[in-house]
Amino acid sequence: NAGVTQTPKFQVLKTGQSMTLQCAQDMNHEYMSWYRQDPGMGLRLIHYSVGAGITDQGEVPNGYNVSRSTTEDFPLRLLSAAPSQTSVYFCASSYKQEAYEQYFGPGTRLTVT
Amino acid sequence: SQQGEEDPQALSIQEGENATMNCSYKTSINNLQWYRQNSGRGLVHLILIRSNEREKHSGRLRVTLDTSKKSSSLLITASRAADTASYFCATDADFGNEKLTFGTGTRLTIIP
Numbered sequence: 001n002a003g004v005t006q007t008p009k010f011q012v013l014k015t016g017q018s019m020t021l022q023c024a025q026d027m028n029h030e031y032m033s034w035y036r037q038d039p040g041m042g043l044r045l046i047h048y049s050v051g052a053g054i055t056d057q058g059e060v061p062n063g064y065n066v067s068r069s070t071t072e073d074f075p076l077r078l079l080s081a082a083p084s085q086t087s088v089y090f091c092a093s094s095y096k097q098e099a100y101e102q103y104f105g106p107g108t109r110l111t112v113t
Numbered sequence: 114s115q116q117g118e119e120d121p122q123a124l125s126i127q128e129g130e131n132a133t134m135n136c137s138y139k140t141s142i143n144n145l146q147w148y149r150q151n152s153g154r155g156l157v158h159l160i161l162i163r164s165n166e167r168e169k170h171s172g173r174l175r176v177t178l179d180t181s182k183k184s185s186s187l188l189i190t191a192s193r194a195a196d197t198a199s200y201f202c203a204t205d206a207d208f209g210n211e212k213l214t215f216g217t218g219t220r221l222t223i224i225p
Binding site for chain 1: 117146148153154155156157158161201203212213214215216217218
């Protein structure tokens with residue numbers, strides 16, 4: 001199994017540009033989530049999904065959209081990038097919800113200039 | 114807002130010594146998890162302890178949970194250079210909202 005994969009690994013955007021961060025898992029996990037990690041702030045939940053067709057907001061959802069059309073994929077879209085969205089983004093999945101071990105992808109380092 | 118707060122923020126010890134990190138949280142929880150993050154990598158799950166458990170072991174790791182004090186500790190015995198990493202606690206709050214909330218982490222450095 002590849003586990004959780006994320007692309008790209010690095011990305012530089014200009015303010016106002018949009019892009020999609022890709023996340024895929026091959027473990028047939030129902031639950032997937034997106035976090036951002038900023039220095040000194042730990043991980044903060046952006047959006048999550050408890051299954052295909054179902055998504056919900058986390059702690060910091062503004063400026064981001066998600067969809068879950070398949071069990072495997074959970075892309076994160078930045079609608080109009082802002083410097084405040086400079087961060088490292090992690091996708092995670094688990095068998096069910098948070099009571100289970102979360103499997104994390106390697107992360108995407110995003111810089112918005 | 115952060116549910117968990119790790120203490121200390123940074124810790125440096127000699128190889129072979131034991132390392133202890135603490136996590137405090139604010140609300141009642143269903144379970145608490147510890148994760149490790151090597152520099153530039155994703156988080157890796159270490160151990161999960163449920164609210165009705167007081168202590169759990171996994172190899173050189175020992176986790177305790179005191180729900181009356183809303184705190185947990187992670188002990189790494191006989192530390193190795195490969196244990197150098199950041200360690201995060203994560204809680205699954207027990208108020209109907211089951212989102213996982215991470216602390217700010219402890220940066221552990223093992224000096225060879």
